[in-house]
Amino acid sequence: MTSLNTEVMEEGFEPEPGKSEPVKELAGRSPTRIAMGRLAHDKVAVVCGTILFVMVALALLAPVISNAFGLYHKIGPGQAALTDLLEFDGLPRVGPPLHPFTWDHPLGIEPGTGLDNLSLLLYGLRTSLFIAVLATVISTIVGVTFGLIAGYATGAVDAVMSFVIDFLLSFPFILGALALAPIITTRFGANSSTLGRAEFLTLVGVLVLFGWMGLARLIRGQVFSLREREFVLAARVIGVPTRQILFKELLPNLVAPIVVAISLALPGFVAAEAGLSFLGIGLSEGTSLGKTINAADGYYDKYPLYLWVPVGTIMVLVIALNLLGDSVRDAFDPKTRR
Secondary structure, three states, X not given: OOHHHHHHHHOOOOOOOOOOOOHHHHOOOOHHHHHHHHHHOOHHHHHHHHHHHHHHHHHHOHHHHHHHHOXXXXXXXXXXXXXXXXXXXXXXXXXXXXXOOOOOOOOOEOOOOOOEHHHHHHHHHHHHHHHHHHHHHHHHHHHHHHHHHHHHOOOHHHHHHHHHHHHHHHXXXXXXXXXXXXXHHHHHOOOHHHHHHXXXXXXXXXXXXXXXXXXXXXXXXXXXXXXXXXXXXXXXXOOOOHHHHHHHHHHHHHHHHHHHHHHHHHHHHHHHHHHHHHOOOOOOOOOOHHHHHHHHHHXXXXXXXXXXXXXXXXXXXXXXXXXXXXXXXXXXXXXXXX
16 A cells, blocks of 8 residues: 555545545645544534524524514513413413414414514523533633643643642532622622623633533543644744744644634533523523523423523533533544444
8 A cells, every 4th residue: 555545544544445546636735624524524523513503693683583473582661571471370361382373473472471482592502502602712822822831831830730620629619609699699799790701700710611621631631642743842942932833833732632622612512501501600680591401400390491491592502512412522633433
């Protein structure tokens, strides 16, 4: 076998019996383009990517859809609960599953307020995705920067940074969130708009604070194996600044593990946000999937649709993100393929 064919085999493309090896298809293509090609031919990745695209589009278009169909996701200033849509016990008077299906409220309405469940779902999905994406981006920046510096440094600097990583990894996540929630409520509870912003920033901060260490440790280990390579040693010899070595020499060689880490961290943040909001230590203002589940907890027997729609949405979202993350990992590292 020629050396070019050997490289093709190392990239994870094994020729099918009776077919020639795809040498021409891979010639001149970067590893990223090769990985994208693998993803395009992965049926699981395509299906999960389509599901995520639809869910993101629905979240972004939540105001448009709600306004077009006259759906309410909150009670405006001076507006009372939509009691004309409710029975005397607070349960819905219209919409499934207690009443026939209607396009006015395809997923029914919220007990006690009369708000539309579809609008609550769209806005909750919008909030949850925004928090998860924001926390993922910030934690990735922090984790990559910390990991680069810790892996490239030696001696006391590496020891101190490694201790910080290990300390935060051992600190209980839920305990930190439980400690911050009453402080924020006491400090900003007098003003609902200020409280909402403070809770949002605190929630993102907690997710970032306890979410960057795994990526930092991964990057640190990768930098350990790269810092003695010839291109890094050559850059040191000619006097290239350390910052340029970190971000222009080492960082481009870490794209694959960073992409994989992002794809696997995003579903974790989605589930964490929903869990914290369900426990009542997330958002008390606004709408999110976890908050809806918290409010629907007492209606699992009398009005199950109110509870299981947001639960099912989170389940589908997290499963799709996890499966897509597995496909991304396999595309960038064919040796991990199942």
